[in-house]
Amino acid sequence: MKLLHSIVCYLLLLTLFSTPVLSEEHAHDSVSSTFVSTQVKPGIHFLQGKGGNVLLSTGKDGLLLIDNDYKEMSSALSDALGKFGGKEKLKVVINTHWHGDHTGNNVMLGDTAQIISHDNVRVRLSSAQEVKLFEMKTEPMDEAGLPDLTYSKRMTLYFNAHDLEIAHFPKSHTDGDSIIFFNDLNLVHMGDIFFNEMYPFIDIENGGNLTHYTESVAAVLKRIDEETVVVPGHGKLSNKAELKSFHEMLLGTTAEVQKMIAEGLSKEKAQKKGLSSKWEAWGKGFLSESIWIGIVFDSVA
Numbered sequence: 001m002k003l004l005h006s007i008v009c010y011l012l013l014l015t016l017f018s019t020p021v022l023s024e025e026h027a028h029d030s031v032s033s034t035f036v037s038t039q040v041k042p043g044i045h046f047l048q049g050k051g052g053n054v055l056l057s058t059g060k061d062g063l064l065l066i067d068n069d070y071k072e073m074s075s076a077l078s079d080a081l082g083k084f085g086g087k088e089k090l091k092v093v094i095n096t097h098w099h100g101d102h103t104g105n106n107v108m109l110g111d112t113a114q115i116i117s118h119d120n121v122r123v124r125l126s127s128a129q130e131v132k133l134f135e136m137k138t139e140p141m142d143e144a145g146l147p148d149l150t151y152s153k154r155m156t157l158y159f160n161a162h163d164l165e166i167a168h169f170p171k172s173h174t175d176g177d178s179i180i181f182f183n184d185l186n187l188v189h190m191g192d193i194f195f196n197e198m199y200p201f202i203d204i205e206n207g208g209n210l211t212h213y214t215e216s217v218a219a220v221l222k223r224i225d226e227e228t229v230v231v232p233g234h235g236k237l238s239n240k241a242e243l244k245s246f247h248e249m250l251l252g253t254t255a256e257v258q259k260m261i262a263e264g265l266s267k268e269k270a271q272k273k274g275l276s277s278k279w280e281a282w283g284k285g286f287l288s289e290s291i292w293i294g295i296v297f298d299s300v301a
């Protein structure tokens, strides 16, 4: 069972970024290739596919998407948009960050829609990128898929009668993360600053930072309430209570790794020793406990 779990985790890791190395067939085995759609507010749909969670707004101004999954999900995404008038109605795409499981369909969508992101997303998508932890390399994206409009700290977009605050949270999951607050709907899309019920990946090679990541989660917790609909980058649709558990896990596991460092343990020895059993469930969703300890160790050592 443990071996099977490790294999499943490994396969998930391999499919995390663009240029997935799995064959379609294998990828289909592990994760669905259609979107499961849930209406979370009038005109707001939560779409779960293979990569990062997608949010769709429909209304008088047309369609707006936050993130767009892997490139291999393009036909599934076209089908999903087809139910709401099709790609021609799509006016705006927001990228929460550059990773390929969130931006894989930028090129397909960018010929008709305006793509919005933080400044650094355009910089990273314009050039070759590497995530050594997963041995992943990506090529520069075609011009059509690059963000058309970028911002540095914060911007507001009025669309479909919603007031969308797009805010940069520096050095968190990457160096170009946006969190999108639908202020009128009490809804927030957190991108990969929230992995619900699982250890998060933090791209410290590309500007991410555990301390700031944890602070970003705390900052969101401060401004939402028990009624807020919280969309994580990965995992099921969520709420404040689950985001709070995530924050407690970040603080608790960081403290345990810091203690092991203070005791003089190397990264390998810390990984072998492991964390308290109370965190066990967090290692079953996406990253193993060992990889998480490595990320924390590299962040705080």
Ligand SMILES: [Zn+2]
Pocket: 097, 099, 173, 192
């Ligand atoms: Zn990501």
